[in-house]
Each structure stands twice: as structure tokens, then as C-alpha cells.
Amino acid sequence: MENNKKFCNIPNKKEAPLFGWPWENLDSFKYLLYGPLVAKVIYAIYKGEIKNDIWCLHILILFSLRALVHQLWSIYSCMLFLNRTRRINQHGVEFNQIDAEWHWDNFLILQALVASFLYLSFPSLAKFPIWDIRGFICCLIFHIGISEPLYYWLHRLLHSSNLFHQYHWLHHSSKVLHPFTAGHATFLEHLLLCVVVGIPTLGTAFIGYGSISLMYSYLLAFDVLQCLGHCNVEVFPCHLFDNIPILKYIIRTPTYHSLHHTDMGTNFCLFMPLYDKLWKTMNTNSWDLQREISSRKTSRVPDFVFLAHVVDVMSAMHAPFVFRSFSSIPFSIKPFLFVMWPFTYMVMLVMWAKSKTFLFSFYNLRGKLFQTWAVPRFGFQYFLPFAKEGINNQIEDAILKADKLGVKVISLAALNKNEGLNGGGLLFTTKHPNLKVRVVHGNTLTAAVILHEIPQDVEEVFLTGATSKLGRAIAIHLARRKVKVLMLTLSTERFSKIQKEAPVDCQKYLVQVTKYQAAQHCKTWIIGKWATPREQYWAPSGTHFHQFVVPPVIPFRRDCTYGKLAAMKLPDDVEGLGSCEYTMGRGVVHACHAGGLVHYLEGWKHHEVGALNVDQIDVVWEAALRHGLKPL
Structure with missing residues (x-):
């Protein structure tokens, strides 16, 4: 059989x-x-x-368990903080692959329908005992003697030029193997797989040795081994095969199967490499590569890290290692989340007590590796006075770890740079003056995004959170544009300090107000502090709410419009991105994330912590556009 690599990305038009x-x-x-x-x-x-x-009940239970097996393998495969050193393909699963594999479980429906048909056609077959050891022996013989070689030759046949181009290209179109890739194939291929699976189970039943435990064990073991082969993580230590060499011909390792997807003229077996050995299609690099990957102790050092945090219990289930499909779309509340809430809450308590920063996701840009790490702290914990020290310790540990690894830039997400927590990251650069990693809060680009959302013809805006880092920078920049800024603050001292920072001829555009009523005729609001429904009520009809408050305000007013948190779209040449950042769309990240990215791409050597440099707002904005980031 020829190597069909050239057909891999050429779908048949008809x-x-x-x-x-x-x-x-x-x-x-x-x-x-x-x-x-x-x-x-x-x-x-x-x-x-x-x-x-x-047996109708058994079919439902069994196929629910089979779906769970695939989901659990998916969770493990995406837990980068556990398996990043043993990943075979170092790229991430992208959105187009996730969409293509969305209905990976079609084969479970097919096999459940086939099982139901057989039950109705041969009801006597369903009268099984719970256990029969003879059935396990017969099933093993049928599998090794018939199913394995049958699958091998069917698989080689599907790699013939004509059939590959018509059918099997679909399975090989997945660039990065994932447990769900195991089920990503055509209807014809899964009909053939029904035969492969049915021979050991039905064969054993027809000779009178079938049992309930056999049906469960064989089908679940089949799925476990299929997911194992496609999980993209080498789980077997190399010394296992050194001590027991015969296992090389009995167990298909993840590395072994991954080679079939890169060199498609080799490694055709189902689960037993013995048949590749017999018919001379075993890849000669199989075990050397397995040894190399399983012995790997370190992974590639990221060039840039975004240090995120969990917002709440619900959004915690949007992590890529929970539900891959759910994390590939912007976060929103779904009914199934409520069912999982108690379990997630228990995990949250464990994380709160024990966990450290973990690798969340990654993507590649122009040959560089960009990672998202997450501090295992939930949004409400940042507002607990007794939690402040512990959170800062975890952020500090992450910064020091990044510095030790050789990361160039680490950018702090929303609450990780809270002014009351650590002064926008200033606490860490002051405590560790010799840091090689650049610490960036990214607020300069956040301010730039918000300012460029405001139409040029606006003459007056209402600003809450006016004396915060972002509020101050936005107010001064707008004053320079001759825009009147109604700054909501009770502190005359803080207001006066900010007003004096503006050019003398622009100071008159900064006006202190102490009540929301002062903005009842202003249709441009910039929300930097949580606003209740009663406070939003003072905005006139037609008002647009820009915002930089975390979490964002709830849109109560139907006669007004609400902007999302400041964000930018990543450059088009980003690779390996397959999860959405919280409520953002695909390929869109928060402005503070993008700000750190720009800091790295520009090669700037300064820390961006503490107060914003208003003069840098336009500089950072122009740099972002120059590197391919796009406003929404």
C-alpha cells in the first residue's frame, strides 16, 4: 500500500x-x-x-458509560498541567478541528441502534448470566484471531488511493489527535467497525457463552484502548517495554498510533502491533520515539505567559479540560452547568486549599509559544481581606517561576493586578528588582481600546471608577481631546491630583460629580465601578455603556446598549488556539492579554506596573495594530 499522506487534506468534492x-x-x-x-x-x-x-436498560447504561469514557479521556488529554512534557504533537487543537469533530459520538448512536435491532430480532440472545469465564476466553480468541487481522486489512484497504480519497481522508484531516478523533470517521467506516466489534461479542453469544459482564467489559475496554491510542499523550514508561519486550507486540501505544497519522503507510493495527510486525508495516521509529517522549522531563519554555484567574464556579466549567466543545464557544450559562455545580464547588474548595498555578491553554504565533496560566482563585475570593496575602503569594510564585524558566513577559489578568491587592503589579517588581521577566498589567492597551471605542464627535462622557488607574488615564486622555469628563468620585483630593496632571488648558474639561444624577443627560457612560440597576436608571434612553469593571455590569436597561469588556482579536497567523477566553469570541482576548502580547512582540524591556503612562496609550495602540491585532 502506498503512503497516502498527499491525500490527507484533500476532501472529495462529491x-x-x-x-x-x-x-x-x-x-x-x-x-x-x-x-x-x-x-x-x-x-x-x-x-x-x-x-x-x-437489555434496553443495559444498552442505555452501557452507551452512557462509553460516552463517559471518551469524555474522561478528553479531560485527561487536555490537562496540560499534568501531561505537557509527554505530549506527542505539541500543537493545540484548533477551532476548525473541534467543529469537524463536534458529532464524534455518532458512532455510539449507530451501535446503540444496531444493538436494539439485534435485541428485538434475537431476544433469546439477551438472556445472559451475569458472569461466564468461558465467554471471556472465547471473546479474546475471537478478537485476536478474527477482529484484529480483519481490522488491519480493512484499514489497509481504506488507505488505497480511491477509498482514502472518498472516505478515510476525513479521519486523517484532524491535525492533532484527541480522544474524540477516534470517533471522527464516515458512516461506512463505522458500519465496518460494527462488524469488527460485533464478531467477539455476538460470536461469543451465539455459541452460548455470553454474559452481561462480558458485554460491558469488552465494549468499555475497546473504547478505552481507542481513546488511549488517540489521546496524544504517551502514558507508558519506556522501561515497561524494556523489562517485558513482548508487550511491544500486544499494546498499541499513543506514540505508535500517532506515527500512523504522520507516516500513513505504517502502523495499521487496531490494538496489537503484532500484525504490523507479521505483515511488515511497522514503523521502524516506533519504539525509539516512544522512549524519547516517555522519558522527556521538560517541555518547551513559553515566550509569553498570561496569568489568568477563575471568575466564578460556573465559568470554571468553561476550562478547556472540562468540556472541549463548550470551551470553544464564548461562555454563557447553560442548563447542564447547574447539575455540575455541586461537584465543581467541591473541586473549588480543594483548589483553594491545595492547588498552585496551573497551565491552562496555549497557542503559537510566528514560531513563538504563548501560554495562559491560571491562579486557582475565584473572583469573589479577591475581595476577602484574609485571602489577600495568599493570592499575592500565588501570583508571586507564578512570576518567580516564569523568571526561572526564562519567560520574557508575564501579563496579569483583571483581578490579579487589582490596585488594592498589589498596586497593579508594583508590589512584585519592587520586592524583586532583579526580575528578568517583564511584568505587565496591560492596562495601557485596555485604556486605548476603550478610548478608540468612543466616537470622535462625543463632547461629554460620564466616568465611574474615575480615580482608578484606568479611570485616571482615560480621563486625562479625553481631556486632551477636549471632551468634558464628568468624574464620579467623593474624594476631592484624588480628583484634584488627577486634574493637575492634565495640561493647564485641558483641566477645565475634568469635572467632579458626586452623584449619578449628574449624568442624567449624558449618553456616553464609561463604567469602571459596579453600577446597580438603580444607578443605571439615571442614564437617559439611548445611552451606551462602555465598561472596564470586573465582573461586567448586568445589562438591565433595554433602551440602552452595553459594550463588552475591552478586547482585541488576535493576529490571523495564530495557531493552536481552540478555546475562548471567557465570554470573548473565537480568537478574541481581553485587552490586558493583548497588551502583554504587544509588550513581548515589541521587545520592550520595562515593566508595565502601577500607574498608567498616558503618553504611551497611543504608542501601544499603534504597536498593536502594526502586529496584526484588530479592534472589534
Whole structure:
């Protein structure tokens, strides 16, 4: 068989027969296909006759467990803080691959329907005992003697030029292996896989040795091994194969299968490399590469780090290692989150007590590695007085770790640079004056984004959080533009100090106000401090609320419009990005994240901490545009 690598990214313009799934137009409504089984089980329970339809219940339980197996492997595969040194392909899974594999579980529906059909056609087969050791022995013989070689030759056949171009290219179109990639194939291929799976299970049942435990064990073990091969993390230590050499022909390691996706003329086996050895298709680099990856102690040092934090319990479930599909779209409240809330809350307590900063996600830009680390602290914890020291210690540890590794720039997210917490990062640069890593709060670009959202013809704005770092910079910059700024603050002293920083001829544009009522005729509000519904009520109809408050205000006014937190779209040449940053769209990051990125790309050697340099706002904005970042 020839190496089909040249066909990998060339989809057939006209779909071949049995390429698509019969229910692909149903989208999420495809799960209604389980409806008859669910209805039958509910009706049997209601009638007290569940023993007569027990296999309908088993099918539902078994296929729920199979889906859980894939999900758990997905969680492990995406836990970069656990497995980053043993990742085989160092790139991240991108949005287009996630979208392509969105319906990875179609094969579970297919096999559940096939199982239901067989149950209805041969009800006597379903009268299994709980356990029969003879069945396990027979099933193993059927699998090794029939299913393994059958899969091997079917797989080689699918790699022939014609069939690969019509069908198998879809599976190989996934650039980075992931447990869900195991199910990403055409309808025809999964029909063939039904035969491969059915031979050991049905064969054992037909000769009278079937059992409930066998059905569960074989199908779950099959899925575990499929996910293992596609997990992109080498889980086996090399010394295992040195001590027991025969395992090289019994176990398909993740590295072994990954080579099939880079050199498609080799490593065709299902789970046993023995058949590649017998028919001379084993990649000669298989075990050297496995040794190299499994022995790796360090991973590539990132050039830039964004130090994020969790906002709340709900948003914690938006992490890439929880639900990959959910994290690939902007965060919003979904019904399933409420079901998981108690468990997530317990995890939060453990993280609060024990956890350290962990690697959250990464992407590549122009050959450089950019990572997001996360401090395991939730938004409300930043406002607890007794938690201040502990949070600062964790941020400091992350900065020192980045400095030790050789990271060039570390940028602090929202609450990690809170003025009351650490003075916008000034605490750390003062305490550690010899840091090589540049600490950046990114607020300069945040201010630039907000200022460029305000139309040039605006003559008056209302500003809350007016004496904060961002509020001060925005007020002075607007005053220079001859825009009247109503600064909401009770502190005349702080207001006067900011007013004196503005040019003499611009100071008159800064006006102190102490009540929201003062802005009842101003239609441009910049919210830097949480505003209640009652406070928002004072805005006239048609007002637009710009904001830099964390968390953002709740949009109560239907006759007004609300801007999102300041953000920018990453350059088009970003690679490996597959998760959204909180509520931001795909490829969009908070302005403070983008600000740190610009700091690194420009090669600036200064720290950006403490008060904002108003003169740098336009400089940073122009640099961001020059490097391909785009305003929304």
C-alpha cells in the first residue's frame, strides 16, 4: 500500500455513498433517536416488568458509560498541567478541528441502534448470566484471531488511493489527535467497525457463552484502548517495554498510533502491533520515539505567559479540560452547568486549599509559544481581606517561576493586578528588582481600546471608577481631546491630583460629580465601578455603556446598549488556539492579554506596573495594530 499522506487534506468534492450520517441534519436532535429505548424502559418500570426489557436498560447504561469514557479521556488529554512534557504533537487543537469533530459520538448512536435491532430480532440472545469465564476466553480468541487481522486489512484497504480519497481522508484531516478523533470517521467506516466489534461479542453469544459482564467489559475496554491510542499523550514508561519486550507486540501505544497519522503507510493495527510486525508495516521509529517522549522531563519554555484567574464556579466549567466543545464557544450559562455545580464547588474548595498555578491553554504565533496560566482563585475570593496575602503569594510564585524558566513577559489578568491587592503589579517588581521577566498589567492597551471605542464627535462622557488607574488615564486622555469628563468620585483630593496632571488648558474639561444624577443627560457612560440597576436608571434612553469593571455590569436597561469588556482579536497567523477566553469570541482576548502580547512582540524591556503612562496609550495602540491585532 502506498503512503497516502498527499491525500490527507484533500476532501472529495462529491460525497461518496455512505459517507455522511443519516441523521446529520438533525444536529443535537439526533439524541431523540434514543427516545424509543428510553420510553420502553420507563414504560417497563411503570408496569413493573423491567426484567422483560432489561437489555434496553443495559444498552442505555452501557452507551452512557462509553460516552463517559471518551469524555474522561478528553479531560485527561487536555490537562496540560499534568501531561505537557509527554505530549506527542505539541500543537493545540484548533477551532476548525473541534467543529469537524463536534458529532464524534455518532458512532455510539449507530451501535446503540444496531444493538436494539439485534435485541428485538434475537431476544433469546439477551438472556445472559451475569458472569461466564468461558465467554471471556472465547471473546479474546475471537478478537485476536478474527477482529484484529480483519481490522488491519480493512484499514489497509481504506488507505488505497480511491477509498482514502472518498472516505478515510476525513479521519486523517484532524491535525492533532484527541480522544474524540477516534470517533471522527464516515458512516461506512463505522458500519465496518460494527462488524469488527460485533464478531467477539455476538460470536461469543451465539455459541452460548455470553454474559452481561462480558458485554460491558469488552465494549468499555475497546473504547478505552481507542481513546488511549488517540489521546496524544504517551502514558507508558519506556522501561515497561524494556523489562517485558513482548508487550511491544500486544499494546498499541499513543506514540505508535500517532506515527500512523504522520507516516500513513505504517502502523495499521487496531490494538496489537503484532500484525504490523507479521505483515511488515511497522514503523521502524516506533519504539525509539516512544522512549524519547516517555522519558522527556521538560517541555518547551513559553515566550509569553498570561496569568489568568477563575471568575466564578460556573465559568470554571468553561476550562478547556472540562468540556472541549463548550470551551470553544464564548461562555454563557447553560442548563447542564447547574447539575455540575455541586461537584465543581467541591473541586473549588480543594483548589483553594491545595492547588498552585496551573497551565491552562496555549497557542503559537510566528514560531513563538504563548501560554495562559491560571491562579486557582475565584473572583469573589479577591475581595476577602484574609485571602489577600495568599493570592499575592500565588501570583508571586507564578512570576518567580516564569523568571526561572526564562519567560520574557508575564501579563496579569483583571483581578490579579487589582490596585488594592498589589498596586497593579508594583508590589512584585519592587520586592524583586532583579526580575528578568517583564511584568505587565496591560492596562495601557485596555485604556486605548476603550478610548478608540468612543466616537470622535462625543463632547461629554460620564466616568465611574474615575480615580482608578484606568479611570485616571482615560480621563486625562479625553481631556486632551477636549471632551468634558464628568468624574464620579467623593474624594476631592484624588480628583484634584488627577486634574493637575492634565495640561493647564485641558483641566477645565475634568469635572467632579458626586452623584449619578449628574449624568442624567449624558449618553456616553464609561463604567469602571459596579453600577446597580438603580444607578443605571439615571442614564437617559439611548445611552451606551462602555465598561472596564470586573465582573461586567448586568445589562438591565433595554433602551440602552452595553459594550463588552475591552478586547482585541488576535493576529490571523495564530495557531493552536481552540478555546475562548471567557465570554470573548473565537480568537478574541481581553485587552490586558493583548497588551502583554504587544509588550513581548515589541521587545520592550520595562515593566508595565502601577500607574498608567498616558503618553504611551497611543504608542501601544499603534504597536498593536502594526502586529496584526484588530479592534472589534
